[in-house]
Amino acid sequence: MISLAGRDILHGWGKFVLTGVGLGLLIGVTLSMAGVYRGMIDDAQALLDNSGADLWVVQKDTLGPYAEPSSLNQDTERPIRAMAGVDRAAGVTYLTMQIAHEGKDVRVMVVGAEVAEPGEPGQPPHLIAGRRIVQGHYEAVADVKTGFAIGDEVMVRRNTYRIVGLTSRMVSSGGDPMLFLSLKDAQEAQFEKDSDAIVRQRARTASSPVLNPPGNPAVAEAVNAAQASSTNVNAVLVTVVPGADAEEVAATIRRWQRVTVYTRAQMEEILVEKMIANSARQIGMFLVILAIVSAAIVAFIIYSMTIAKIREIAVLKLIGTRNRTIAGMILQQALGLGLIGFAVGKIAATFWAPFFPKYVLLLPADSVRGFVAVMAICALASLLAIQAALKVDPAEAIGG
Amino acid sequence: MAEGIRIENLVKTYGSGDTAVHALRGVDMSVAKGEVVGLIGPSGSGKSTLLKCLGAVIEPTSGRMTIGDTVIYDDGWKVNDLRALRRDLIGFIFQAPYLIPFLDVTDNVALLPMLAGKSNTQARKEARDLLEALDVAHRAAAMPSQLSGGEQQRVSIARALVNRPPVILADEPTAPLDSVRALAVVDLLNTMAKQFETAIIVVTHDEKIIPTFRRLYNIRDGVTVEERASAPSGG
Numbered sequence: 001m002i003s004l005a006g007r008d009i010l011h012g013w014g015k016f017v018l019t020g021v022g023l024g025l026l027i028g029v030t031l032s033m034a035g036v037y038r039g040m041i042d043d044a045q046a047l048l049d050n051s052g053a054d055l056w057v058v059q060k061d062t063l064g065p066y067a068e069p070s071s072l073n074q075d076t077e078r079p080i081r082a083m084a085g086v087d088r089a090a091g092v093t094y095l096t097m098q099i100a101h102e103g104k105d106v107r108v109m110v111v112g113a114e115v116a117e118p119g120e121p122g123q124p125p126h127l128i129a130g131r132r133i134v135q136g137h138y139e140a141v142a143d144v145k146t147g148f149a150i151g152d153e154v155m156v157r158r159n160t161y162r163i164v165g166l167t168s169r170m171v172s173s174g175g176d177p178m179l180f181l182s183l184k185d186a187q188e189a190q191f192e193k194d195s196d197a198i199v200r201q202r203a204r205t206a207s208s209p210v211l212n213p214p215g216n217p218a219v220a221e222a223v224n225a226a227q228a229s230s231t232n233v234n235a236v237l238v239t240v241v242p243g244a245d246a247e248e249v250a251a252t253i254r255r256w257q258r259v260t261v262y263t264r265a266q267m268e269e270i271l272v273e274k275m276i277a278n279s280a281r282q283i284g285m286f287l288v289i290l291a292i293v294s295a296a297i298v299a300f301i302i303y304s305m306t307i308a309k310i311r312e313i314a315v316l317k318l319i320g321t322r323n324r325t326i327a328g329m330i331l332q333q334a335l336g337l338g339l340i341g342f343a344v345g346k347i348a349a350t351f352w353a354p355f356f357p358k359y360v361l362l363l364p365a366d367s368v369r370g371f372v373a374v375m376a377i378c379a380l381a382s383l384l385a386i387q388a389a390l391k392v393d394p395a396e397a398i399g400g
Numbered sequence: 401m402a403e404g405i406r407i408e409n410l411v412k413t414y415g416s417g418d419t420a421v422h423a424l425r426g427v428d429m430s431v432a433k434g435e436v437v438g439l440i441g442p443s444g445s446g447k448s449t450l451l452k453c454l455g456a457v458i459e460p461t462s463g464r465m466t467i468g469d470t471v472i473y474d475d476g477w478k479v480n481d482l483r484a485l486r487r488d489l490i491g492f493i494f495q496a497p498y499l500i501p502f503l504d505v506t507d508n509v510a511l512l513p514m515l516a517g518k519s520n521t522q523a524r525k526e527a528r529d530l531l532e533a534l535d536v537a538h539r540a541a542a543m544p545s546q547l548s549g550g551e552q553q554r555v556s557i558a559r560a561l562v563n564r565p566p567v568i569l570a571d572e573p574t575a576p577l578d579s580v581r582a583l584a585v586v587d588l589l590n591t592m593a594k595q596f597e598t599a600i601i602v603v604t605h606d607e608k609i610i611p612t613f614r615r616l617y618n619i620r621d622g623v624t625v626e627e628r629a630s631a632p633s634g635g
Contacts (some may be wrong), residue, residue: 001514001515001520002503002510002511002514002520004503005502005505006501007507008502008504009501010502011501011543012502149479199510220419311498312498312501315492315494315498315500316500317483318455318457318485318486318492319486319487319511319512319515319559320483320486320488320512320515320516321483321511321515322482322483322515324514382600393457394457394486395452395455395457395458397492397494397498397568398448398451398455398457398492398494398571
């Protein structure tokens, strides 16, 4: 038996393919939305992976440093380093800001990390070009997504930094590429006051006989210096020695320090289940709506194609074609449309994913799920047309 | 000649009680194998209802129908599978050819034997043989939209004949054709009826072809009257 569906598709292939392309673009958007969600999760995991930490020590009762503000004294890291099971501990700062570069604003997360030794937690774990920061000041390493190149000079607050190294996949949970500075530079950038505030503060100090005792100007200078600098960090990143239980080390730190400590699993929960949860629900809603729209479009197209063939279907039934052959023809056409649509959608999503401002991760497993969903939607959408075809009376072919 | 189809006292009533419409009030008709018979009548006389009953697409209310030696209706259907009955025992030719637009000429004809379970190769061979007999073999690979009206009607005749049914029902087969082509179609039907020993009933309003029928039934108010027992012009 010949394939009636195949012949019908070949006969009107132009219309069929164009319809499939239209549907495919919609499927492409759907796959991209799923990819955006996967990208957000992957960004969050990359953030945790690339920090190189096993534990995150943050201000007590906060969800810092990524989900909430957290401020700790830098000296917190010293007693932690001495605790059993701790391999390394280093303070880090995080600050999201806009940086002007070649006439455009680039949104980055400025990360301040210890640079005295390579491999300290918080440093970029790998470089794709250049070198790591070796000077205490005015050097930076940037993620390639910033668009910065080695040798570029960028302004962070009032200071200029030279890009000495490039790294990749170093992004914030919001997808902003990272710019690494030495911890001291980053602290200065993060806690720096504007000039007007400094002038007013100095004037206030000078006018206070307590802070500026007559005959002892060194006191006022010390007060001004203390007010203009900061030794705070947003978190202390801790790595544990090989074989140590991170949970046990975290319990020890909690016992001795007035801080909150998160393990990798807890931090992942904060990032994925708390920070991304709303976005995930938002994307989930879009996926549901797009699925409904796709189903409605397929149903409408297949129904229209079937209604346009009512007379031929009546003739087919009259000359002895089984209902299941006619239903099969309509179902195969719907699935064919879905197949073309999925292929176009997959190609389109793969093509345009790199142009999205945020990371779009198209997982093969999602593609398989998407394919199954598209086929199921097309099969369901064909039911209306099949019902209409089965209702056709073969008598309609006779006598008008 | 052996009998192709016989109808006795066929009644079809739509609805019941005061609103009942008596479309057929006791139709009698018989057509021999190899014979082409005309069926005429004004609009609303019951022609279409009779054709639908003969084509087993609506059920008569009472009466009896036989095709060859097979009783297909006797105050109720006597066959279980009406779809197979239509496929194997009845051929249809329509006012417009109603060829399947997405199948080429060969497959339009071959579809019926395929539906009957024959292999594609065998079905296509039978289709090509018939297209040869009907002088449209040169258009075997064409799509229906590429054929003239006359060629389309020849292909639809081939489709009706391909399963060698004992009966063919033709519903206004010459309506869209000019006089020359209309008469050619009737000639073809006569030839095919004899060649394949098929009983052909032609429902028509076409004044051009009415004189060509040897036997003619006129249906009025649901009752048939045999108006002509032999052809004055030899059709």
